[in-house]
Amino acid sequence: xxxxxxxxxxxxxxxxxxxxxxxxxxxxxxxxxxxxxxxxxxxxxxxxxxxxxxxxxxxxxxxxxxxxxxxxxxxxxxxxxxxxxxxxxxxxxxxxxxxxxxxxxxxxxxxxxxxxxxxxxxxxxxxxxxxxxxxxxxxxxxxxxxxxxxxxxxxxxxxxxxxxxxxxxxxxxxxxxxxxxxxxxxxxxxxxxxxxxxxxxxxxxxxxxxxxxxxxxxxxxxxx
Numbered sequence: 001x002x003x004x005x006x007x008x009x010x011x012x013x014x015x016x017x018x019x020x021x022x023x024x025x026x027x028x029x030x031x032x033x034x035x036x037x038x039x040x041x042x043x044x045x046x047x048x049x050x051x052x053x054x055x056x057x058x059x060x061x062x063x064x065x066x067x068x069x070x071x072x073x074x075x076x077x078x079x080x081x082x083x084x085x086x087x088x089x090x091x092x093x094x095x096x097x098x099x100x101x102x103x104x105x106x107x108x109x110x111x112x113x114x115x116x117x118x119x120x121x122x123x124x125x126x127x128x129x130x131x132x133x134x135x136x137x138x139x140x141x142x143x144x145x146x147x148x149x150x151x152x153x154x155x156x157x158x159x160x161x162x163x164x165x166x167x168x169x170x171x172x173x174x175x176x177x178x179x180x181x182x183x184x185x186x187x188x189x190x191x192x193x194x195x196x197x198x199x200x201x202x203x204x205x206x207x208x209x210x211x212x213x214x215x216x217x218x219x220x221x222x223x224x
Contacts, residue, residue: 001075006098010105013068014132015113018060023047032120036202036215037223039116039126042162046218058131065106065135072102073139083141085182100187103136107191111198128198130166133191137173144188147176160213163199163206170195 001009019039023031026048031039035046041057044050070080076096078087084099110132117123137145152169156162170192177188196203201224205211212221 001072001098003097003101006072006101007105010068010102011109012105012114013064014106014109015115016064016109017113017116017119017126018064019044019057019127020116020119022053022057022060026050026053032116032126034218035223036221038128039110039113040128041131042216045216046220049218061110061131062135062138064110065103065132065137066139067135068106069099069102069136069139072098080139081142083143083182085141085143085177085180085184088183099140100184103133103140103191104194106136107133107194111194125198128166129195130169133195141182141184143180144173144176148172161206161211162215163202163211167196167199167203170199 017039019041020031022044023029023034029047031043031047035043037043041054041061044057045054048054073080073084076099078084078099088096107129110127111125111129112123113126114123116126134145134149137148148169151172152165154165155168156165159165173192173195174185174189177185182188202211202222205222205224210222215221
């Protein structure tokens with residue numbers, strides 16, 4: 001599988017709006033009218049009031065990142081647990097580019113879902129890519145996954161601001177790549193910036209005091 005095909009396949013898989021489907025089945029409502037308006041697991045919590053459905057949506061979004069990246073690694077003859085960045089020291093081939101392309105595709109698909117564009121009849125940002133990106137990173141390079149999750153959760157625990165943890169997690173990715181001296185640090189930097197871009201508006205709101213702590217309830221905070 002070449003990188004262009006991997007990017008396209010990843011995008012279509014990442015676009016599957018599990019959160020939208022869950023809320024529609026559970027409440028009969030459109031998730032985009034609740035909370036932040038995003039099609040993500042935390043907005044499932046806001047729309048349904050259930051941590052159980054949040055967990056289901058989180059698992060589904062992580063799997064749509066993990067499964068395609070794991071599959072393309074296997075197609076390239078790479079072991080899933082082995083950090084992909086390590087394999088790059090032996091040389092980067094066109095075929096190997098399919099792995100980071102799949103990661104990118106799944107995150108772009110979640111953030112800008114083509115299926116949601118068809119449902120809502122407009123093309124807008126639909127998510128922030130955290131759960132899907134985390135699942136993709138777990139298959140891509142578990143060291144990145146571990147660093148992003150641990151630092152992100154610690155930041156939320158200390159500050160009580162989910163937005164702070166999400167932004168710190170985004171920039172933990174390229175920092176980890178540099179610390180590990182991984183040859184794919186440009187890709188890690190790009191992914192970090194991509195995820196931050198989805199959070200920029202509300203992060204500015206956080207700095208200006210408009211973001212609530214532990215934003216888990218519907219109509220508790222801003223949209224976006």
